[in-house]
Amino acid sequence: MRLATQSTPQSTTLRVYMPPSKDRTTINVQAERAVVAAVRLQNSIFDPNDPFGELVALAEQAGATVVGEIEQARHRPESATFMGSGKLEELRDLCERLEATVVIFDHDLAPSQIGNIEKVVNVKVIDRSELILDIFASRATTRQASLQVELAQLEYTYPRLRAMWSHLERIVGSGGIGGVGTRGPGEQQLEIDRRLVQRRRMRLQGEIKEIQARKAREVSKRKQDHFTVGLVGYTNAGKSTLFNTLTEPHGGGGAYADDRVFATLHTRTRAWLLSPAVEVMISDTVGFVRDLPHHLIASFRATLEEATHADLLLMVLDIADPAAEMHYQTIQTTLDEVFKDAGLSEADQPERLLLLNKVDRLPDASEILIWQSRVPGAIPICALDPDKGGTGRGLETIAQIARTQAIGPEHVYELAIPLRESKAIHDIETLGELIDRNYDANNAILQVRLGERQIERLRARGASFTIQSQS
Ligand SMILES: Nc1nc2c(ncn2[C@@H]2O[C@H](COP(=O)(O)OP(=O)(O)O)[C@@H](O)[C@H]2O)c(=O)[nH]1
Ligand SMILES: [Mg+2]
Numbered sequence: 001m002r003l004a005t006q007s008t009p010q011s012t013t014l015r016v017y018m019p020p021s022k023d024r025t026t027i028n029v030q031a032e033r034a035v036v037a038a039v040r041l042q043n044s045i046f047d048p049n050d051p052f053g054e055l056v057a058l059a060e061q062a063g064a065t066v067v068g069e070i071e072q073a074r075h076r077p078e079s080a081t082f083m084g085s086g087k088l089e090e091l092r093d094l095c096e097r098l099e100a101t102v103v104i105f106d107h108d109l110a111p112s113q114i115g116n117i118e119k120v121v122n123v124k125v126i127d128r129s130e131l132i133l134d135i136f137a138s139r140a141t142t143r144q145a146s147l148q149v150e151l152a153q154l155e156y157t158y159p160r161l162r163a164m165w166s167h168l169e170r171i172v173g174s175g176g177i178g179g180v181g182t183r184g185p186g187e188q189q190l191e192i193d194r195r196l197v198q199r200r201r202m203r204l205q206g207e208i209k210e211i212q213a214r215k216a217r218e219v220s221k222r223k224q225d226h227f228t229v230g231l232v233g234y235t236n237a238g239k240s241t242l243f244n245t246l247t248e249p250h251g252g253g254g255a256y257a258d259d260r261v262f263a264t265l266h267t268r269t270r271a272w273l274l275s276p277a278v279e280v281m282i283s284d285t286v287g288f289v290r291d292l293p294h295h296l297i298a299s300f301r302a303t304l305e306e307a308t309h310a311d312l313l314l315m316v317l318d319i320a321d322p323a324a325e326m327h328y329q330t331i332q333t334t335l336d337e338v339f340k341d342a343g344l345s346e347a348d349q350p351e352r353l354l355l356l357n358k359v360d361r362l363p364d365a366s367e368i369l370i371w372q373s374r375v376p377g378a379i380p381i382c383a384l385d386p387d388k389g390g391t392g393r394g395l396e397t398i399a400q401i402a403r404t405q406a407i408g409p410e411h412v413y414e415l416a417i418p419l420r421e422s423k424a425i426h427d428i429e430t431l432g433e434l435i436d437r438n439y440d441a442n443n444a445i446l447q448v449r450l451g452e453r454q455i456e457r458l459r460a461r462g463a464s465f466t467i468q469s470q471s
Helices: 053-061 085-098 111-121 128-139 143-173 185-217 239-247 260-266 294-309 324-341 366-374 395-407 422-431 452-460
Strands: 033-040 065-073 102-105 124-126 228-233 269-275 278-284 312-318 351-357 410-418 433-439 443-451 466-470
Touching: 033 053, 033 085, 053 065, 053 128, 053 239, 065 085, 085 111, 102 111, 102 128, 111 124, 124 128, 128 143, 128 294, 143 185, 143 294, 228 239, 228 294, 228 324, 239 269, 239 278, 239 312, 239 395, 269 395, 278 395, 294 324, 312 324, 312 395, 324 351, 351 366, 351 395, 395 443, 395 452, 410 422, 410 452, 422 443, 422 452, 443 452
Parallel strands: 033 065, 033 102, 102 124, 228 278, 228 312, 312 351
Antiparallel strands: 269 278, 410 443, 410 466, 433 443
């Protein structure tokens, strides 16, 4: 089933007839072994130093394990099969040898091309838009995001359905199956599905408009127990790497490292320990995609909406990528637009911190200075875990900045807490740095270093105490 990948509890599963294919029953690639494939045309956009970097990162984000890659340089694609026939046979052998279960093309393919390629390689073939849609579908956390993704799936699949439909009509029309005017069951089914698709599409569009209108009227009300940090940036910039490095226990023998599916699919939000008593939540968001197909822009933006709930955004940029400058601009303007759509005034928006990642790959360090002169406060980092060969550069700095923001400006407070409030006493002593403790008849008098936001949060949680002095 092509359309209803990972339908959320709220979204209706739409059944659409697909020509029988033993391999192509779902486009979901979670836990599959994938070979990535590309045809390099003259105007193809890719990083020559890391030609499959983005596609591999996308495939892994969707939960696949990439086991092989294959590419071919051509002036123009082969119309029936996109790749040349010799190369396709090579691809088939590669899949057999590596026991791959899916081939992911770095292009958008016509339905007939997918069918033709599958016939040669004998495994499921999916194209770039399908892969991206699959990721969006699994990441849609709000009603609006899942509606947007479903709409994009309909819009992407609908024209392809039509292509198959007219193809079928031609076969029937040529008198092959039961003569002119005979309607085979498959064709009838397609026509019904086509109408269902159209009706569903209208409904989705209506519902999305409604939600947008309602949201525009709403004033932003962000309320959270935890300080949350969001990671944003292009696919392949190193977001997941940084996410893992920051949240995995060091020297822990890779307890999380082997559990990739768990790491990338189920928990995209984890605790990040900033100092012994200060813990914040950090989320790995959906990555920006280079050259995002036009029909996927709306669903990408809907998925990015989770960024509006963060208190601090870490923008991860691969500065070793030749397109870094363009990536930076796109991230900034897209975030501006998403926040505006969400009705967040500038004061309500999370602060953005620019992280210049992969500095270990830069041939020339002056690049860092150029970035820093243009974006003051940008931090050069190496996201790779120091336990796995990274340099650790910048990691301490971002933890310090996040800590300061999470707890607010620090002071030494003298607090009087009624002795019966033993929980409050305990909480304050674990949260802050205890300097001195005394007692009078009714109170514990604590001298303790705490951040302003920690004080606010303690009060919000119901702790009762009085501030006797602050310095
Ligand atoms: N050399 C180097 N490679 C990195 C660094 N950070 C990430 N990478 C590599 O970049 C690739 C993409 O990283 P990933 O975290 O999956 O990117 P994401 O798509 O933003 O989540 C992986 O092969 C990482 O090992 C870094 O600081 N230095
Ligand atoms: Mg990632």
